[in-house]
Amino acid sequence: MAEWCIVGADGQLGQCLRDALVAQGLTFVALNRDALDITDSSAVHNKIQELHPKFIVNAAAYTNVDGAEDNVDAAHAVNCDGARNVAMAAQEVGATLFHISTDYVFNGNATTPYAHDTPGDPRSVYGQSKWDGELAVINAHPLGSVIVRTAWLYSAYGNNFAKTMVRLSQEDRNVSVVTDQLGQPTSAHDLADQLIKMSAAGIHSGIFHGTNGGTATWFDFTQAIFQLIGADVARVEPTTADKFPRRAVRPHYSVLGHQQWAATTVAPMRHWQEALAEIIGDVRTAVIGPQQ
């Protein structure tokens, strides 16, 4: 019997978690959307009853932030109703659920890091669906749900900002990147490792902020990427978010506080620059192939 079950296993975090579980010799079942659609409550119930895992990670989500503005029901179906289905199934078998959420549950107007217990005040449909999902999960499985909010995820997998910047670094033109949004670039590989550490530490409930340490603007993050891969940092030009109108509102301030880790035996995640330096080689290889 596998100890772990990942739903949404083909997403960016799902793939990082699979690698991390393999590296640690832990047993798991990875369910992608074809294997388990979390909006199908009876399928979720039946599959979790069959697998009886000790830990479930809900890495499934409707993550198209702009698309959600015009697809409210679809976003809600996955991020709230689907999340509730997984939490109810976890509760029935006594599994600990790690449910992944987002900085978008906050309004982005703060000037100091958001504490884990700051009430949600989302400004987008996606953010609202994720906040509703958090509440639904806690309500369905109060003693066995761990909400882990993350932000600015990147890795060698999927589509993400870091991969886009590596691709643009190879083109013969400058890149304009915003300086007026502050957050925490977060390695999805580090987040996967953090979830495993939390399980080993016996964390069964609560709300945690699973972001790398330090803060950066997208401009800072891009400069660091260019520097690490040997591209010309002077090609990264500062701009502001109003030059890039988007369908959904983006938070200006997305820094999540890490105080909650002090109540556990798990250390907060390392500084984003340290994580980026370690992982950038894999990101680069995924985009443009191995270094000659």
Ligand SMILES: NC(=O)c1ccc[n+]([C@@H]2O[C@H](COP(=O)([O-])OP(=O)(O)OC[C@H]3O[C@@H](n4cnc5c(N)ncnc54)[C@H](OP(=O)(O)O)[C@@H]3O)[C@@H](O)[C@H]2O)c1
């Ligand atoms: N990426 C970020 O920067 C970021 C920031 C903050 C929080 N988060 C949160 O972190 C978590 C992981 O994000 P990610 O970057 O790994 O997202 P991702 O790459 O978009 O992966 C999400 C996965 O969920 C699957 N999925 C969608 N609907 C489903 C359904 N009904 N049933 C089962 N699977 C379904 C998707 O499959 P399809 O591809 O087939 O649709 C995809 O494989 C999410 O909860 C997200 O909200 C991400």
